[in-house]
Each structure stands twice: as C-alpha cells, then as structure tokens.
Amino acid sequence: MAHETAAAFPMSRAPQCPFDPPPDLHRLQEQAPLTRVELWDGTTPWLVTRYAEQRTLLADPRLSSDPRRPGYPFPSPARPGAGGNIGFILMDDPEHARLRRMVTAPFAIKRVEALRPAVQKIVDDLIDEMLAGPNPVDLVEAFALPVPSLVICALLGVPYADHDLFQGHSRNLISRSVAPEQRAASFQALHDYLDRLLEQKTDQPTGDLLSQLVARVEAGELQRSDAAGIGVLLLVAGHETTANMIALGTLALLEHPDQLALLRDGDDPKLVAGAVEELLRYLNITHTGRRRVALADIDIAGVTIRAGEGLIMANDIGNRDPDVFPDPDELDLTRDARRHVAFGFGVHQCLGQPLARLELQVVYSTLYRRVPTLRRATALENIPFKHDGAVYGVYELPVSW
Template identity: 75%
Template sequence: MTSTLGIPEFPMTRAAGCPFDPPPAARALQEEAPLKRVKLWDGSTPWLVTRYAEQRALLADPRISADISRPGYPSPAPLPKGGSSGISFILMDNPEHARLRRMVTAPFTIRRTEKMRPAVQKIVDDRIDALLAGPNPADLVEAFALPVPSLVICELLGVPYADHDFFQENSKVIIRRDAKPEERAAGHQALIGYLDDLMGKKLAEPADDLLSGLATRVNDGELTRVEAAQMGVLLLIAGHETTANMIALGTLALLEHPDQLKLLRESDDPALVKSAVEELLRYLNITHNGRRRLALEDIEIAGETVRAGEGLIMANDIANRDPDVFPEGDRLDLTRDAHRHIAFGFGVHQCLGQPLARLELQVVYSTLYRRIPTLALATEVGKVPFKHDGSVYGVYELPVTW
C-alpha cells in the first residue's frame, strides 16, 4: 500500500478573516505544480488539478468520467447504500448523459431564458417590496436570496412554491458534506417521492412547464417515471441552491468592497452589470470543493501520468484565481473581463442552467442596491455564519439593515 504520509488532506480550510478567498494551502499547491496529490476522507489520494489550463483540458477530455459509481471515483462523501447518488445525468457519462440532458436543454437556452427577464424582474421587485415592508434588520437569505431563485425555478418547473420549506430543507441535507449517507439517501428519497407524485399530476393534467414536458416523454416511452423524477430533483436543487448562495455571498462581497458596490449601484450600463456578474462568479466560486472525475485511460498532462482508475479533482476556486489567466486575481474588479472563468465548469458537463443563473444575478445585482442604496451589514463580517460544511459555499444568514 502506498504511503500517504505528507499528502495534504482535501478539502482544505480557508484562512480566518478571508471568507472570499480559496484556502491558502490550495494556493500553495497551485504555486508548486499543476497537479498534486491530496488525501480524501476515505484515505484515497486523487490528483488535485490546480491550474486553469490543465482543468480546461481535462474537463474537455473524453478519457475522463463523471460517473460516481465507478471504482476509484473521488467522492466527496460516503455514498448511500447501493453506490448511487441519485442525482440524475450530471454524474453520468455519454451517451446516457447526453440523451437525458437533451430532454431539458431547450428551456435553458439563452433565447428562452431572456424571455423570462420581465417575470424575474417582477419577482425581484416583489421580494424587495416585502423586504422593505418587513422587520429591519432582516436576514437577506430568508427574506430575499432564497425566495427569488426558488420562485423562478418553481415557475419554470411547475412546482408549487407553497412547498418550498419541504424541498429547501431536504436540499440542505443532500448538499451538506457531513450528512450521514442514510440522511442524504432519505433526503433524496423524499424529494424523488415528491417529484414522482407531481409527475403523476402532470401526466393526468399537463401544463405549460418543464415537468409537464418530461411527463410527455414518459408517456412516449423516452423516459421512465423514475428518471423523470430524478431529473426534476436535480433541476429543483440546482435551480435554487447555487443562485441563492451567489446572491447572498455576492451581496456580502460587495458590501465589503464599497468602491465596487458604488460602481455597480450608480451605473445604468447593462454591460457593466453583465461584467459584474461574471467577475463575482469568478471571484467567489460557490461550487468550492472541486469537480470530481475519474481517468478512464492513462493521460499524460503537465509532466505527469494520470493512470487509468485514478481520481481527479478540478479545484475551480484556485483555477479562477490563476495569475496566468486572471492577473491580480485576488482583487475584486467589476470592470475585469472575467468571461473565461470556469465557475460553471467546462466541456460536456458544464452547467445546464447557467443562462438562467446569469439572468437572475443580472436582475438582482442591477436592482437590489439601487432600490435600497443604504443597504448595509447589520453585524460584523466575522460573525456571519459561512457554509464551510457543504458542497455549495455561501452563508447561512446575512443580517442586513438600511
């Protein structure tokens, strides 16, 4: 057995007082080499891919697998009994990945999502109205950051927003890194049962929503009902958790960088808003535990040989700070051309919902701070509870005042 002595553990810890920056130990590995061994919870030692160029190359390489059920896959936590995560096509390989993904691609095209802008604007304005009418101080997460994307994805999918407490609580369990396998499995089963029940209703009475579209495919024999429910779970979780955390964490980052907040608040240039969204996505990296893959063949890269069956972790948080691609990457600069970031991944598995996430963030970042110009943190940043324990990074609460 190969010794793991001296191999650093992953994931790594962020520095105290630096909640927006990647862990210093990960940055140190990036300076040493493009690929370094790290040790996971189960004692395995996959490769940590530290730099931007190598991550892009590998994420586009058909010789790597996203299939979590393969032996050697660098899973971030113990799998439920049976060895499957239940998270539909994002943890599958082609051709099955492509077959299932194609069935839900159309609603997330740039053209289709752009048509949702007026509806998203109304949701944002309504939630700001409710925030201003409520208590002051308030928790921006509960009052605004979580409801906005939840309302949007519920409308798109055809899920009753009245059930948001149920699906949000189960989502939190699923993405919590320290959740026990049986807890995670129970959360999955609860959501799959819920989506399966909804699918039954859509089969009986189709509407103009994404779940009804999946129900049609079930009727046509293209999908099983279980596959459709699993896809619904994936889209529901991904559709609200990541964007909610990006809204709250992005707001906190801007409050801590008042010069950048002033620039955004006082400009009516849509190009600056779009630039701000891309820079905040690059700078913050909500998906902070790396994208996990497995080598299917021996791969020569950056002077190393990644052997077939070895795990790979693409640490996008440090790749998006790679000085060869983003000079002064530790500085938040809303005027930076950050469009090459890999916050949404790269290659065939890049985030399906990125056009919708961008749209929501553009509407939020161009509206919230202009409508509430006196928005301020109602506590010390050191007292804000950050989500260090999950696969999605953000804050549990964000007390604000105005």
C-alpha cells in the same frame, strides 16, 4: 509528491479571508498544476489547481463523471445517488447527452431572456416586502433564497408553497456533514415528491418542464424514475447555487464599497453583465471541485494519470490563476472574467448557467439601487459561512438600511 505527504482535502479557508480559497490551495497551485491530496477515506486522487489543465481535463472524454466507477473521489461517506437516480449530471455520454437534450430547450439563451420581465417582477416584489417588513432582516430568508426558488418553481411547475419541504431536503443533499442515511432519506423524499408531481401532470399537463418530461415518459423515451431524478437535479441545482451567489455576492460587495458603488450608481447593462462574471469568478461557490475518474492513462503537465485514479478540478483556485486573471485575488467588476470555470467546462458544464446569469443580473442591478443604504447588521466575524457543504455561501446575512 509521495502519497504519504499528500495534503488533506478539502482545506480550510483563512478566517480573515472568507471570500478567498484556502491558502494551502494557493501554495499547491504555485508548486505544480497537479498534486496528490488525501481525502476523508484515505484515498489520494489528483488535485488539479491550474486553469489550463482544468479546462483540458474537463474536455477529455477519457474522464468519467460516473461515481459508480472504481476510483471515483467521493467528497464524503454519503454517496451521490444513494437511494435512486439523481439525473444526468453524474452520467457519461451517450446517456448523459441523451437525457440532457430532453431539458435543454427551456435553458436556451433566447428562452431564458424572455423570462427577464417575470424575474424582474419577482425581485421587485420581494424588495417591496423586505422594505415593508422588519429592519434589520436576514437577506437569505427574505430575498436570496426566495428569488431563485420562485423562478425554478415556475419553470419546472413545482408549487412554491412547498418550498420549506424541498429547501430542507436540498440542504441535506449538498452538506458534507450529513449522515449517509439522512442524505439518502432526503433524496428519496425529494424523488417521491417529484414523482407525485409527475403523476399529477400525467392527468393534467400544464406546459411546464415537468409536463414535458411526462410527455417523454409517455412516448417511451424516458423511465418515470429517471424523470423524477432529473426533476430533483433541476430543482436542487436551480435554487441552491443562485441563492448562495446572491447572498455571498452581496456580502462581498458590502466589503468592497468602491465596487458596490459601480453597480449602485450605474445603469450600464454591460457593466452589470461583466460584474456577474467577475463575482462568479471571484467567489466560485461550488468549492469542492469537479470530480472525475480516469478511464485510461493520461499524460499531462509532466505526470501520468493512471486509469482508475480519481481527479478533483479545484475550480475555485483555477479561477484565481494569475496566468489567466492578473491580480486574481482582487475583486474588479470592470475585469473581463468571462473565461472563468465557475460553471465548469466541456460537456458537463452547467445546463442552467443562462438562467443563473439572468437572475444575478436582475438582482445585482436592482437590489443596491433600490436599497442604496444596504449594510451589514452584524460584524463580519459573526456571519456563519457554509464551510461544510458542496456549495459555499452564508447561512444567514443580517442586513439593515
């Protein structure tokens, strides 16, 4: 495709289909696995729309995640890391692997599974509070946002009492519409906040993840600023993504009552685990794609990606690839969707995915069973969707019962 005919990216969803990728992404996927798109700054990176090519490229060490490299496809004028180091997520190996290993242990499957009773108590307590409070209520504020915020705060050692501070700045970091200066200021505020917590734990370690990072700093394995950057990354990613999956997943289920009934009326843990995977595939809330830049020429699917060219792996449409998921636009909680790429693929796949899965399993197996008459309290067209950010969801979800 000639550059002058490249479609603008990101693309708009169809208003009547808020859970589906933009129709233009479906069209591009049908045409070819890779095509050029035009970004806000006039650059024309490759958009990768098919599942097989996405997995192949995400596993290719000739692609870089480092936004400092020329050709990196920025989603907005606000640069990642503006004002400081945002942790290992936008680094390449070996430094990426070295830093990531420092925080891997708490997210191991067995360690995370041990948190299930604590997560269950958080979910039950919040449902108790919701049922005892006003009806209708905004599910985002009353439930979806507090659940992962409480969990990640306990894991990191961050006071939940400060949730207004870190949630507000987190919203700025993942919004494409925020001015670069405001984004940089929010990052700096969060970085300073985490740095203060690290200082406190230097004098009084408490056994949490931030205290473990302090020990790495004291051992000379990690700079204090890098430790604060890792803290920012884990705090933001640890609550924003799961909160949006809880709210958007609930709304999707309310719009598919036959699928909701499977969760509400059943008690099979395997069904619940499978439902989480299918909702992750179907909704795929990180909807601006995994972004990379080529370090060398790469031949794939009949095209040559040149060194220095940017790539965007559009995993939302990758998870709707009919060659991998039959009837991909159907929400089917009995589908085996474990091969989805909602958490990415390769060395940069989401570190916190075991924790996210656990939280979603507890939520989806508890909320609809305890509140069987849960329903929307406003028309679907009145619900404000997050079309302006790196994480898709709803700003609010009024519900009643």
